[in-house]
Each structure stands twice: as structure tokens, then as C-alpha cells.
Amino acid sequence: MISSSFQTLKDARKGRQPKSLATRTDITETLEQTSTTQSTSEASTSKIISTNDQTSPVSGLDGLNMDDEDTVAKLHRDELRRWDVGVAKIPGRGRGLVAKKGFKPGSRILKTDPPISVLSTSHLLDTCSGCFLTPREKRFLRAHTGVAQREETVKLSRCAGCKALHYCSRECQLLDWPSHKTECRALSRFRTMYFRSYPSKKDDGTNVEWAGPDMVRALGRMIWRRKEERSKNGGQDSDWWKKIAAMESHVKILPEKELMRIGQQIQHLRHYLAAGEPLKPGEDVEKLDPVELVDYGFGGVGEIMDVVSAFPVNSFTLSSPSISPIGVSTSPLVALANHFCYPNAVVLFPQGREMEVIAIQDIAPGEEILTSYIDVSTPFDDRQKELLERYRFKCQCSLCERSKDKKWVDPRWSVLHVGCGKKGKGKMPAANAVGKVSTVCDACGDNFRVDASELRRLVEKGKELLSHDESDSLDRAEALSSLSSLIPALLARLPPSSHPLLALLRLHALLLNPPRTIPKLDLAISQLGLAFTGAQLAYPPNHPTIALIQAEYSKTLSYDQLHSQAAEQAADEDTQRKLQNEARRRLEASLGVMRDALKRLRLGMGGEGGVTGMELEGLIRGLQVELGYGLKR
Numbered sequence: 001m002i003s004s005s006f007q008t009l010k011d012a013r014k015g016r017q018p019k020s021l022a023t024r025t026d027i028t029e030t031l032e033q034t035s036t037t038q039s040t041s042e043a044s045t046s047k048i049i050s051t052n053d054q055t056s057p058v059s060g061l062d063g064l065n066m067d068d069e070d071t072v073a074k075l076h077r078d079e080l081r082r083w084d085v086g087v088a089k090i091p092g093r094g095r096g097l098v099a100k101k102g103f104k105p106g107s108r109i110l111k112t113d114p115p116i117s118v119l120s121t122s123h124l125l126d127t128c129s130g131c132f133l134t135p136r137e138k139r140f141l142r143a144h145t146g147v148a149q150r151e152e153t154v155k156l157s158r159c160a161g162c163k164a165l166h167y168c169s170r171e172c173q174l175l176d177w178p179s180h181k182t183e184c185r186a187l188s189r190f191r192t193m194y195f196r197s198y199p200s201k202k203d204d205g206t207n208v209e210w211a212g213p214d215m216v217r218a219l220g221r222m223i224w225r226r227k228e229e230r231s232k233n234g235g236q237d238s239d240w241w242k243k244i245a246a247m248e249s250h251v252k253i254l255p256e257k258e259l260m261r262i263g264q265q266i267q268h269l270r271h272y273l274a275a276g277e278p279l280k281p282g283e284d285v286e287k288l289d290p291v292e293l294v295d296y297g298f299g300g301v302g303e304i305m306d307v308v309s310a311f312p313v314n315s316f317t318l319s320s321p322s323i324s325p326i327g328v329s330t331s332p333l334v335a336l337a338n339h340f341c342y343p344n345a346v347v348l349f350p351q352g353r354e355m356e357v358i359a360i361q362d363i364a365p366g367e368e369i370l371t372s373y374i375d376v377s378t379p380f381d382d383r384q385k386e387l388l389e390r391y392r393f394k395c396q397c398s399l400c401e402r403s404k405d406k407k408w409v410d411p412r413w414s415v416l417h418v419g420c421g422k423k424g425k426g427k428m429p430a431a432n433a434v435g436k437v438s439t440v441c442d443a444c445g446d447n448f449r450v451d452a453s454e455l456r457r458l459v460e461k462g463k464e465l466l467s468h469d470e471s472d473s474l475d476r477a478e479a480l481s482s483l484s485s486l487i488p489a490l491l492a493r494l495p496p497s498s499h500p501l502l503a504l505l506r507l508h509a510l511l512l513n514p515p516r517t518i519p520k521l522d523l524a525i526s527q528l529g530l531a532f533t534g535a536q537l538a539y540p541p542n543h544p545t546i547a548l549i550q551a552e553y554s555k556t557l558s559y560d561q562l563h564s565q566a567a568e569q570a571a572d573e574d575t576q577r578k579l580q581n582e583a584r585r586r587l588e589a590s591l592g593v594m595r596d597a598l599k600r601l602r603l604g605m606g607g608e609g610g611v612t613g614m615e616l617e618g619l620i621r622g623l624q625v626e627l628g629y630g631l632k633r
């Protein structure tokens with residue numbers, strides 16, 4: 001999947017006795033081998049709340065509200081002090097994170113182990129629930145960082161209790177066990193109930209749809225931890241929970257429909273929490289009564305509504321090292337950062353489990369740290385809609401303000417002025433436009449006509465494909481066939497930076513991988529080259545997505561197997577030489593692109609450029625040797 005998704009809630013299902021995994025020592029038996037920078041004026045005048053205050057943290061939840069940023073700063077004071085960031089009240093945005101020193105692009109602003117991260121159901125089988133890496137990523141990382149002498153075998157083993165979560169090592173399972181132990185019981189019971197209700201479904205370990213949405217699993221982990229800490233703390237909440245409870249929720253302004261949806265989520269959650277309770281003697285495994293939330297420390301419906309509604313506002317897409325969405329994560333500290341469509345920082349998981357905030361623009365001391373909550377390559381209307389629906393605010397960042405300028409042609413939502421000598425473009429026709437409409441070229445100033453109805457049909461078709469990809473319901477063969485006609489039709493009308501063409505180009509290249517013929521390889525290279533050109537206009541400078549597309553482009557360029565095979569099979573020496581020369585030309589081109597991508601990755605992802613940066617470094621060395629360039633860089 002390319003873009004992020006937030007899974008919809010499915011109904012809880014009914015169903016048998018779970019295998020109890022109550023103690024930590026049981027673990028051995030449970031592992032089965034199978035802006036321009038943001039306008040700084042507001043932020044730099046904000047008062048940064050001192051974190052040197054040594055007074056004890058506040059007790060009780062009453063003081064935690066939007067006007068209480070110093071209370072929140074106190075709760076986070078250890079991490080804030082460690083990372084040179086502060087909490088400030090930002091006019092119009094509530095609390096925000098502010099830099100206490102300057103940061104350059106590529107520098108790490110902060111790094112934290114998020115208290116809650118869970119994989120989405122579609123990744124429970126292929127990714128470790130401890131380090132959030134696939135075996136391939138883990139193998140590579142261990143060899144690269146010297147933990148292992150060379151690339152060794154890494155296999156996922158499934159938890160013998162719930163048969164849903166997988167781990168790549170005992171260390172990862174042990175690391176996750178405190179959060180998983182109650183969850184394991186809940187999932188086991190859900191699994192039993194599911195297969196009793198659907199006897200025709202095969203329980204062969206390949207179906208984990210019964211594990212339910214990531215949001216419910218994440219909230220379950222949160223609430224179980226709260227309960228455990230309260231029982232150790234004489235019925236008092238810990239600071240850990242106070243940080244969670246202090247996250248902003250918009251429950252008071254939510255429309256009725258949304259409140260009803262949250263009510264249903266709470267019902268599902270109460271059943272899920274009930275499944276985590278030990279089965280009482282004689283209790284029917286299939287009869288699951290929802291828990292009373294008061295037993296979990298919730299004073300009333302309002303409090304649980306607050307927590308459940310705050311979750312989507314403050315959670316992040318858990319992403320793989322190559323920024324593909326794999327689940328959901330929350331960190332109350334990082335969630336204090338406000339949104340900007342032209343962000344000066346990004347939130348990433350460059351090496352798996354830990355969340356990092358990386359500067360992608362120069363950030364001055366006192367300036368607000370602004371990340372983006374959404375895909376900033378999408379057009380103004382889409383961004384505004386998503387921000388309003390999920391985060392309840394109207395974005396007034398510099399990019400959104402510029403989008404209101406009648407004369408400005410946004411590269412994210414524009415049409416080509418076909419035949420213009422200056423390669424100009426015009427605004428995308430309005431959503432309600434029909435037939436041929438006129439638009440002005442931003443390069444030559446001429447009016448030109450666009451078939452709005454046909455364009456909308458193509459754009460809608462593209463968006464539909466992307467939404468199938470997002471929900472993991474894309475049929476590869478069908479998608480390849482659609483894209484082979486849709487992309488040329490869009491390319492004839494839109495620049496590659498325009499939505500949804502940019503995302504479709506990338507999707508097409510991914511679906512073509514691994515290319516089986518030279519024309520398919522050439523097509524993948526061409527799509528990635530165009531996507532790279534488009535991404536540079538659609539994303540802010542140093543954004544890691546530009547670097548990752550360029551890295552994909554360089555790797556595809558370096559794919560020389562098909563030419564080598566063709567050369568071996570060539571009937572004559574002349575054809576053989578031509579193919580060999582072509583292969584070498586591509587490798588040389590790829591080396592240049594790869595070096596550039598590595599520089600970009602280091603700026604966009606910090607450090608060595610994440611796992612992709614490390615991988616490129618090795619590939620560059622290999623290419624240099626292959627091309628006989630020596631090892632100098």
C-alpha cells in the first residue's frame with residue numbers, strides 16, 4: 001500500500017476457551033516455530049514552558065486541558081529536557097512543540113519508543129510485532145549494523161497462544177510480552193469464537209481477520225496497561241496514563257453521527273476487554289459479556305468517549321522503513337506537534353520500532369516544530385476535507401492560503417497546456433464543471449480548453465484504484481490492465497505532479513516489479529522517473545518520499561539481469577555487444593541516481609537514511625566494483 005489507511009471497525013464476533021498465558025515465564029512455550037519553513041512569527045513569540053521545574057507532577061486529571069500546556073510540559077519534562085524541545089501555547093492551534101535550539105535538515109529532533117504500536121491485520125503475518133520489521137529488513141539491519149557477522153536467516157515465529165502475532169526472535173517476543181499478555185488471551189478467545197461461528201473457514205494460520213481492527217487492539221493495550229498500573233498504584237493513575245488522558249480530543253464538538261460511531265467502537269472495545277479477562281470456571285466461552293468500564297478506571301461515559309475520540313486525532317500511521325503504512329502508533333509527546341501542509345519536520349520509523357522526528361527544513365530556536373498529518377501531495381480540497389473530518393480544524397498554512405490564490409496553479413492539481421512551447425499548465429477544472437472548459441496557462445498566459453467531464457472520469461477511476469490499494473483489495477492483474485490504459489490517458493492531460501497521477505505512477509511501477517521482460521522493465525523505469533519528477537513538485541524539499549521514489553528509480557535502473565540473459569542468448573556478437581553496452585549504460589546512470597538518492601535519504605530520514613539509505617550504500621559499493629570504479633566515493 002502506498003498511502004495510509006485507518007481501518008474501519010468491524011463488528012465483534014462471537015465464540016471458546018483460550019490458552020491461558022498468564023506469566024512471563026510461559027513465553028518459552030508460546031513461541032511456535034512455524035513553509036518554506038513555517039512562518040515562524042507566531043511560534044517564535046510563544047512562551048516555551050520551562051521543563052526545569054522540579055515540582056512534583058500534578059495529580060488527578062482535572063487540570064489537564066487545552067489551557068494547561070505547562071502541566072503537560074511537566075508530565076513530559078524528562079523527554080523534553082533530553083531532546084531540546086518545549087511545549088508552548090500556539091495561537092489558533094492549542095499546544096504545540098517548539099524547538100529550543102536550531103535544527104538543520106536531516107537532524108533528529110527527537111526519538112522515542114511509542115507506548116502503543118500495533119500492526120494492522122494485513123501485516124500481522126509478515127511483520128514482527130516486536131521490532132516492526134519484516135525478516136528481510138531485520139536480516140539486513142543486523143548485518144549492516146554489525147549485530148550479525150553477515151546476513152543470517154531470520155524467520156517469524158507465531159505466538160502459540162493467540163496464533164496472530166509473530167516475532168522474529170525471543171528478544172522481540174519478550175519485549176512485547178508485557179503489552180501482549182492480556183491481549184494474547186483476548187485474541188485467543190476471539191479466534192476461538194470466530195472459527196466456531198465460521199466452521200467453513202480454515203484455521204491454518206493464514207487467516208487473522210478475526211483479530212479485528214488495529215485501533216481496537218491499540219486501545220485495548222492502552223486500557224489494560226492503565227488497569228495494571230492502577231492496581232500497582234493503589235487505584236491511582238500513573239503519569240503514563242495522564243499523558244494519554246491529556247491528548248486533545250474534540251468530543252465536545254463532534255457531530256451526532258460521529259458520536260454514534262464512537263459509541264459503537266466503545267461497545268466493541270468493551271467486548272474485546274472482556275475477552276482479555278480470565279475465563280471463570282463453568283463460563284461459556286462463546287458468551288462474552290461486555291466489561292464495566294468503571295473496573296478499568298473510567299469514571300463515566302464522558303471519560304471513555306474522550307479517550308476513544310482522542311485516539312484518531314493523536315495517532316500516527318506506523319510505517320515501515322520505506323514509509324509504507326503497516327499499522328498504528330501513538331506517542332503523546334510527538335502528538336503535541338501541530339500540522340502544516342508544508343512541514344519542517346517528519347515523523348518516521350527509520351529502523352522499525354522507534355519513532356523519530358526529523359527536521360527537513362532549517363528550524364530556528366523558538367520556532368514551532370510542524371509535521372504533516374496527511375499526504376501533502378494531495379490537492380487543497382482533499383487535504384482540507386481530511387483535516388476537518390479527522391482533526392477538526394481548518395488548515396490555514398502557507399500552502400493552503402496560497403491554494404486560495406486564483407492565479408496560482410498548484411502542481412498537485414493542474415492540467416497540461418498541451419502544445420505550449422513553455423510547457424505551461426493550468427488549474428484543474430472545478431469539481432462541478434461539465435464539457436469543455438477554459439483555463440489559463442501559467443507559462444504563456446493563453447486560454448486553453450480542457451474536457452472537464454472526461455478528465456473527471458479518468459481522475460475518479462485513478463482515485464478508485466488508489467483506494468482499493470489502500471484497503472488491500474487490489475487485484476494485481478486487473479490493476480495492471482487498467483493502469484496500462486489509464487496512465488497514458490492521464491499523462492496526456494496532467495503533469496506527473498498532479499493527483500492522482502503521481503501516486504498511480506508509483507503504484508504501476510510497484511505492480512510491475514519484478515519486471516519479466518525488457519519492455520516491462522523500461523516501463524517501470526519510465527514511471528518511476530516521472531514519479532520522481534512529479535514528487536519534487538508535490539512534496540516539500542527534503543521530504544523523504546522524494547528520496548524513496550528516487551531510490552526505487554535507481555534500483556530499478558540497476559536491474560541488469562534481463563539484459564545479461566538476453567546477451568547470453570543473443571544469436572550474434574553484435575546484438576550481444578549492444579545489450580552489454582546498454583546494461584553498462586544503465587548501471588552507470590543508476591549509480592549517479594543512487595548517490596543522489598542517498599544524499600536525499602540522509603536529509604529526509606536522518607542518520608544513514610534509514611534502512612533504504614543503508615541498502616543503497618551497499619548497492620553503490622557493489623556497482624562501483626562492478627563498473628571498475630574502485631571504492632572512492
Ligand SMILES: C[S@@+](CC[C@H](N)C(=O)[O-])C[C@H]1O[C@@H](n2cnc3c(N)ncnc32)[C@H](O)[C@@H]1O
Nearest residue numbers: 092093094095248314335336337338339391393
Ligand atoms: C495531534 S494534536 C496536536 C497538539 C494539539 N494542538 C494539543 O494541544 O494537544 C492535533 C490537534 O491540534 C490542532 N491542530 C494541529 N495543527 C493545527 C493547525 N495547523 N491549525 C489549527 N489547529 C491545529 C487540532 O485541534 C488538531 O486536532
